[in-house]
Amino acid sequence: MSRTDAVWRRVARGAIVVAALVAVCVGAARVVALFSGGPLGVVPGGRLSGPLATDQDPDWSFTDTIQTIAVEVDPDDPLSVTTWVFTLDGELHVAADFFNPWKTWPRRVLADPRVRLRIGDAIYERRAVRVDDPALVERLRRAIADKYAIAPDGVASRIDVWFFRMDARDAESPSG
Numbered sequence: 001m002s003r004t005d006a007v008w009r010r011v012a013r014g015a016i017v018v019a020a021l022v023a024v025c026v027g028a029a030r031v032v033a034l035f036s037g038g039p040l041g042v043v044p045g046g047r048l049s050g051p052l053a054t055d056q057d058p059d060w061s062f063t064d065t066i067q068t069i070a071v072e073v074d075p076d077d078p079l080s081v082t083t084w085v086f087t088l089d090g091e092l093h094v095a096a097d098f099f100n101p102w103k104t105w106p107r108r109v110l111a112d113p114r115v116r117l118r119i120g121d122a123i124y125e126r127r128a129v130r131v132d133d134p135a136l137v138e139r140l141r142r143a144i145a146d147k148y149a150i151a152p153d154g155v156a157s158r159i160d161v162w163f164f165r166m167d168a169r170d171a172e173s174p175s176g
Contacts, residue, residue, distance in 0.1 A: 038070045038118060039082045044105075045070075047078040053122035057168050060092040063119060064147070069094070070118040073108045073128075081105050085119070088143045092166040093131070095144055097159050106130075106162050117166065126166040137163060 001009075037049030048070055063069070063085050071094055072080040083094050094117075096106040109115060109128045117124040131137055140163045145152050 038072075038080045041082060045080040048072045048080050048116050048118045048123055050118050050121050050123045053119075053124050056124055060087045060090065063087060063092065066119060067148075071105065072116040072118070073105045074112055075114050075116075076112070079105055079108065080118075084144065084148060085117075086144050086147045088140055092126075093140060093143075094128075094164050094166065095140075096162045096164065098161070099159050106164075109164060114169065115164075115166070124166075125169050127169045128164040129167050131163040131165055 037045070037047070039045040064087065066085060068082050069085045070080050071083055072078050083096065085092065085094055087093065096103065098106075110130065113128045115126050115128045117126055131140060141161070142152070144150065
């Protein structure tokens with residue numbers, strides 16, 4: 001075996017070891033997040049922990065200074081994620097971009113719109129409604145770009161984004 005071959009074999013072994021360590025760390029973070037009461041940064045978690053907010057329909061303008069919140073979807077098999085939050089015309093919205101092709105929570109919301117939001121330490125029970133009106137989607141894109149200082153003509157303006165309005169739950173409806 002030549003010296004060059006030996007070097008490449010060592011590099012390949014090292015890359016495999018690094019990849020295995022990364023996989024173990026990501027897996028461990030995922031397990032911890034599932035049992036920690038919510039997501040850990042970008043690592044999804046399970047059921048959100050925290051007290052229910054006493055006012056389930058507040059003036060959402062308090063979220064103007066909050067960068068991210070935790071969203072829990074699928075009450076039967078809870079998954080929680082971290083996402084951006086913003087208001088438009090007094091209504092609370094969250095965004096789901098598809099820059100990450102493995103993102104599943106938006107489609108799970110379509111199947112069951114009951115969500116729970118952890119904003120600060122409080123839990124809000126809401127019903128997620130996907131916004132698909134093109135004119136309103138454009139207004140939402142501008143609102144989120146303003147809050148998060150996103151260039152209106154940059155790469156973010158071309159990413160597929162779903163917006164969900166966070167409505168009050170209808171107490172009488174099993175899905176609401």
